[in-house]
Amino acid sequence: MRLLMLWMSPCTQLKAVAFAQPVAFWTSSPSKTFCFAFRRGLKVAACRRRSQRSVLRHLSANVPDLAYVTGSTREPEREFQGAQWVFRVYLAPQLRAALRVAASDRKGRIFVPGTEPSLELLRKGIWERFSALQRLEGTPLHVVLVAHRPDSLELVDSDALLKEAWQAKAPLYLRFDPQISDSMIEEFRQRPRNTDGVRERQRARMLPPFYPAKELDAVDEDIQMLSFYRFVPIAEPEELASRLRFYLKPLAIRGRIYIAPEGINAQVAVPLRSLDALKRLLEAESPYLVELAGVYLNLDPQLLSAAQFAAQPPFRNLHIRCRQKIVADGLKEPLDLTQAGRELSPAEWHQALEDPHAILIDVRNDYETQLGTFFGSAEARPLNTRTYRETWKALEARLANEPRDRRILTFCTGGIRCVKAAAYLENRLGFQRVERLAGGVVSYAAEAHRQGWDPKFKGSIYVFDERLKTPVTNDILSRCETCSAPALDVLHCAHVPCHRRMIQCARCRHRLSGCCSPECQRGLELALASASNELHWYAQTMSRTAPWGTEAPILRELAAETHRKFPQAAHMMSGPVQGAVLHAVARLLRAQRVLELGTFTGYATLCFAGAMGPNHVQTVVTVEQDPNAADTAEQFFKCVAGQLAPIELHRGAVLDVLERFRDQAVAPFDLIYLDADKRRYITYFDFILDHRLLSPNGALLVDNVLFRPVYGKQKHAQMEDVEFGEHAERIALRSRKLMDAVHAFNQHVLEDARVTQVILPIRDGLSIIQWR
Structure with a gap:
């Protein structure tokens, strides 16, 4: 064998790798490759970062006798598949901002049939994919298609140019016509969504009269957990999201709500004082949210006390997000959800379980089935899937030889997954007697509790x-995956490249440091050793910015409070070493006005204000969107009022505050520290430079520019699971997206002729940007 190549994936399992000498790896994920090699005792001679396509193209041309092993679970994506052409199309930032398009909808793959690419068919596909473009109808604004860069003037306006762009593998961008003035675009961006119905929109945005007289801003009472969903066409998901935020925030409701063109899916925590108002808001004749009028509210059988909620809040904030689908099914063709079986009430379901001729299908994933399931006379056939996308093949396998008139009973946690599963059984597999549990196990458990039944569901949900x-009953059905002892704890492997969900007993969790296997434990130890090496501690020990060292008592108190209140996010604090660097830069620049974008709990803010020693700062302006973090920061800012430089805390989204600064003609800042949403770094950077918020001799510091996944810092993750339309490995996917966003930002700054950039390898990287 001349060469072994390995593309790592967290779920890849190579059964055998045999060789006797060091091997060179080409991979898109060097850290995962080293981890894989370490766990198997392999010797790595070199590890280079390069994409699959470029490696294969290079080696096929230069290495005649190539032998390799690939760990990828899929073939490299081909640009031309049969008689169709695949184009990647992006919305240019200016167009996306004007249309108020969510980040998840900024790009798409357009499939164009035919033996030659057709610009007309591509345009038709673009208008179908990006429905927000319909807002431009009736306006003097129009868009053009360009290649390579979003600000390119290279128009793609013919079939020949389209084919050339495809052959060059150039991305395509939709942008406003270059001849349109910026003032016209800005006027369009600032106008209300419905200019013809402003009065009706304003009337609809008035809070209902049955709302509490005073807006609730704290949770100090019992909590009702509930969920609801509805499959209904939604033309403008973002507009509905805006209305939901307006109506739900005054009720102190927390949770996750996903909105897509196919419908809405929600799971929320509601204070008891707000429950009646929420029910009236969503009742059948309600004029406020007509898309949800009369929706069924699936209430948990047990209330959470205020103490339980404070100790372990199910949700910390209200997140309303727009998605492509509310349940990520992985299907290319949509299902006809009007034919989704017959819905059974909990009472009907209780009786149906005694039918010995029925087949009972558990649509949930394997770890959910292990915690609890139904017992009855019906023949149970759990699907044992790891993700919802595996459901369709599992259904085909479980029911391959069954007559199409046999009775099929399906259930899931809240009922939403069964709608699509039942539709698949009827639409695609042709079953005629499909029935599903209305409201899922949650609804059944609540009804059993009210009626005093002996529940046929045993275990936990x-x-x-x-x-x-x-818990529904006290039965413990699940077993520890490591030692097979009875166990109920559900967690994720602490080694992020693995991160699989598992059930593990307390003894094994302690013995393996929260990992699923000794191999993952060794990988975690290696990553932790690398992340917190001796050089970091040496640098902290040897740093001195004031007579007391670096970390003043107020900073130590703030760090302790942050670890107590935000244990899973405490790693986001700047810390003594980075705080000392920020303080030093402020002194070197003799900065008087400092702007911080992303306060968190205020560690870096206090460093700028003088907590690490005297400097020239006269005002620190800081912006934070998270209300809980802002409350903690404000508490500490009040403690040092009059002792350090004045601190102005602005609550709200970073871009909204920056726009307010622009409108108020705020004086430029000598130092700006950017540590906010990494995926919007480019937007913030461009806004700061375009509107001259940075003084001519000032510096823009940007944190996390060398971001890599943080190993072992989460006890477990807030997973958006398949019930809410996301793949179970959300943390690994989010880390990869953040890495891509940070790399795109670094490249964007590098190509900007207005500034210079220096990146320091401090923690996750710190970039110093100045005007040329």
């Missing part, structure tokens, strides 16, 4: 919030 499970 897996739920999609911080609780992870809620």
Whole structure:
């Protein structure tokens, strides 16, 4: 064998790798490759970062006798598949901002049939994919298609140019016509969504009269957990999201709500004082949210006390997000959800379980089935899937030889997954007697509790919030995956490249440091050793910015409070070493006005204000969107009022505050520290430079520019699981997206002729940007 190549994936399992000498790896994930090699005792001669396509193209041309092993679970994506052409199309930032398009909808793959690429068919596909473009109808604004860069003037306006762009593998961008003035675009961006119905929109945005007289801003009473969903066409998901935020925030409701063109899916925590108002808001004749009028509210059988909620809140904030689908099914063709079987009430379901001729299908994943399931006379056939996308093949395998008139009973946690599963059984597999449990196991458990039944569901329900499970009976059905002892704890492997969900007893969790296997434990130890090496501690020990050292008592108190209140996010604090660097830069620049974008709990803010020693700062302006973090920061800012430089805390989204600064003609800042949403770094950077918020001799510091996944810092993750339309490995996927966003930002700054950039390898990287 001349060469072994390995593309790592967290779920890849190579059964045998045999060789006797060091091997060179080409991979898109060097850290995963080293981890894989370490766990198997392999010797790595070199590890280079390069994409699959470029490696294969290079080696096929230069290495005649190539032998390799690939760990990828899929073939490299081909640009031309049969008689169709595949184009990647992106919305340019200016167009996306004007249309108020969510980040998840900024790009798409367009498939164009035919033996030659057709610009007309591509345009048709673009208008179908990006429905937000319909907002430009009736306006003087129009868009053009360009290649390579979003600000390119290279128009793609013919079939020949389209084919050339495809052959060059150039990305395509939709942008406003270059001849359109910026003032016209800005006027369009600032106008209300419905200019013809402003009065009706304003009237609809008035809070209902049955709302509490005073807006609730704290949770100090019992909590009702509930969920609801509805499959209904939604033309503008973002507009509905805006209305939901307006109506739900005054009720102090927390949770996750996903909105897509196919419908809405929600799981929320509601204070008892707000429950009646929420019911009236969503009742059948309600004029406020017509898309949800009369929706069924699936209430948990047990209330959470205020003490339980404070100790372990299922949700910390209200997150309303727009998605492509509310349940990520992986299907290319949509299902006809009007034919989704017959819905059974909990009472009807209780009786149906005694039918010995029925087949009982558990649509949930394997770890959910292990925690609890139904017992009855019906023949149980759990699907034992790891993700919802595996459901369809599992259904085909379980029911391959069954007559199409046999009775099929399906159930899931809240009922939403069964709608699509039942539709698949009827639409695609042709079954005629499909029935599903209305409201899922949650509804059944609540009805059993009210009626005093002996529930036929034994064990616990897996739920999609911080609780992870809620008991229905005291039965323990699940077993520790490591030692097979009875266990109920659901967690994720602490080694992020693995991160699989598992059930593990307390003894094994302690013995393996929260990992699923000794191999993952060794990988975690290696990553932790690398992340917190001796050089970091040496640098902290040897740093001195004031007579007391670096970390003043107020900073130590703040760090302790942050670890207590935000244990899973405490790693986001700047810390003594980075705080000392920020303080030093402020002194070197003799900065008087400092702007911080992303306060968190205020560690870096206090460093700028003088907590690490005297400097020239006269005002620190800081911006934070998270209300809980802002409350903690404000508490500490009040403690040092009059002792350090004045601190102005602005609450809200970073871009909204920056726009307010622009409108108020705020004076430029000598030092700006950017530590906010990594995926919007480019937007913030461009806004700061375009509107001259940075003084001519100032510096823009940007944190996390060398971001890599943080190993072992989460006890478990807030997973958006398949019930809410996301793949179970969300943390690994999010880390990869953040890495890509940070790399795109670094490249964007590098190509900007207005500035210079220096990146320091401090923690996750710190970039110093100045005007040329």
